[in-house]
């Protein structure tokens with residue numbers, strides 16, 4: 001497990017000469033006056049007349065003031081992600097912050113100070129070139145989420161793309177164009193093409209404000225050039241570089257019409273992102289369901305948020321006093337994000353044969369290491385396998401929770417369906433009067449407040465759309481949502497119940513209508529029309545039930561697979577242990593033999609020593625005998641010469 005890296009960056013203050021600055025912003029200076037942010041190394045505090053304001057001090061991995069360059073930020077926060085992505089880890093870097101705080105500047109940069117995306121592109125190709133033993137296949141895609149619809153930025157006039165999920169691919173955007181690329185220049189050209197298709201618009205806060213969230217994605221596949229020793233595994237990692245649209249206070253941006261609609265979508269999806277981060281930052285056991293499915297953004301970034309990826313977040317902030325509340329909201333978001341842990345691992349695709357080959361290699365390695373008397377290595381490997389198993393168990397628990405939730409949802413839907421079928425049967429068989437029938441509908445199907453049957457009311461039910469991958473939780477008539485309420489929720493960073501938000505139009509609409517008009521209106525509707533509608537509801541509920549069953553089955557399959565993998569790992573672990581024990585006893589035998597040999601050798605040395613001693617004694621004796629004999633021979637020779 002590894003925590004998400006979080007940094008905060010302040011952009012330079014704007015002068016009143018800037019085209020997107022409302023000069024009146026600087027005159028009042030907000031409610032308190034004389035407030036400013038102070039940066040001390042990695043800590044930011046709010047001061048009021050040079051005195052720290054309680055509860056407004058935050059610490060992060062890095063804090064950058066307005067002198068920091070994109071290159072420095074890249075080096076400290078993103079470079080390691082890129083290196084890891086080339087090695088097979090998923091990575092995500094994104095910029096978060098209020099409108100006009102410098103997100104696009106951070107991600108894209110300028111000619112003089114290139115941003116994180118262009119720097120990452122070059123770094124990927126340089127890093128890949130350094131890995132001389134591997135060959136790479138790199139693909140690029142670029143998409144935006146505009147008004148909760150996904151557009152392909154590399155294909156002009158593309159259709160709105162749906163999100164799908166499968167066991168093999170996980171969550172993916174279907175039909176998204178992916179270009180195979182060979183060098184950084186090619187990618188930069190694609191990036192430029194995508195930028196031209198992206199939605200920008202002018203607001204009071206920013207002359208070129210991003211009106212969509214963009215996700216620039218690189219898929220990096222690599223395999224070893226030497227297939228014989230590599231175990232045939234292919235590494236596939238996904239790198240997301242995300243420029244979020246900024247949260248905005250409509251009162252400040254002055255948005256209306258299209259801009260207003262965009263702003264509401266932006267705020268709502270950022271609020272859901274905040275909710276996901278809040279939930280993930282809670283203690284594991286109390287965490288419960290994570291609402292990834294509530295927006296397309298969180299669904300696409302699911303693995304980056306508490307999943308299998310390394311993630312860095314750069315929170316951008318405006319230094320001006322007029323933006324203090326928004327900056328405080330951003331810092332609260334950043335603080336929570338800091339508590340989120342991810343579990344990144346190398347993504348490898350292995351065939352069965354390759355798996356077998358790899359296991360054989362591992363066992364062989366193990367044996368060699370053990371014979372080299374490195375039993376601690378074996379312990380480490382066993383520990384690693386235990387960790388892997390633990391990870392699988394965690395994943396299995398998570399899936400079990402999701403499964404349980406799906407089951408509950410299915411039960412609710414089944415219940416609703418049964419109720420509606422009962423009502424239909426009652427109507428057909430018993431023949432209720434129009435009033436009785438309408439009453440029963442109101443009693444049984446409208447357990448939530450009366451706005452459900454208001455023709456123009458906002459009737460999306462969270463339990464339904466959250467289960468449907470294709471369903472956008474943002475309703476058409478979002479314009480009626482109280483934006484200030486939404487903004488306040490967003491910037492206070494608290495978890496907001498979507499059901500509560502859905503009811504917001506209910507609070508706003510009534511004054512123009514007589515109170516009981518909404519309640520009476522459905523009674524006037526002809527009974528067969530009502531029946532038809534009910535049948536339609538029935539069909540759609542049935543459809544949802546089917547979908548729910550299907551995703552339940554997928555989850556169950558996934559869970560069973562994990563259980564299987566888990567038991568395989570356990571088997572593997574016990575096999576490794578046995579193998580280890582066997583090798584240890586072999587080693588002990590060998591040591592004993594070695595000891596016996598050593599003893600024998602000592603004995604031999606002793607024998608040699610004794611032998612050489614007696615040998616030199618004997619040699620001395622022989623030498624003196626030889627000398628004596630030689631003297632006798634000399635004497636004899638001399639006496640022979642003396643004879644006549």
Ligand SMILES: Nc1ncnc2c1ncn2[C@@H]1O[C@H](COP(=O)(O)OP(=O)(O)OP(=O)(O)O)[C@@H](O)[C@H]1O
Pocket residue numbers: 010011012066097098099100101102103104105106206208209210211244245246247316
């Ligand atoms: N660190 C910086 N140095 C210099 N200029 C900056 C910096 N950050 C932002 N700016 C300038 O501030 C303005 C707003 O920045 P930018 O468009 O990046 O904001 P944003 O957060 O992406 O806004 P939005 O959410 O509305 O798209 C731009 O003119 C940009 O050039």
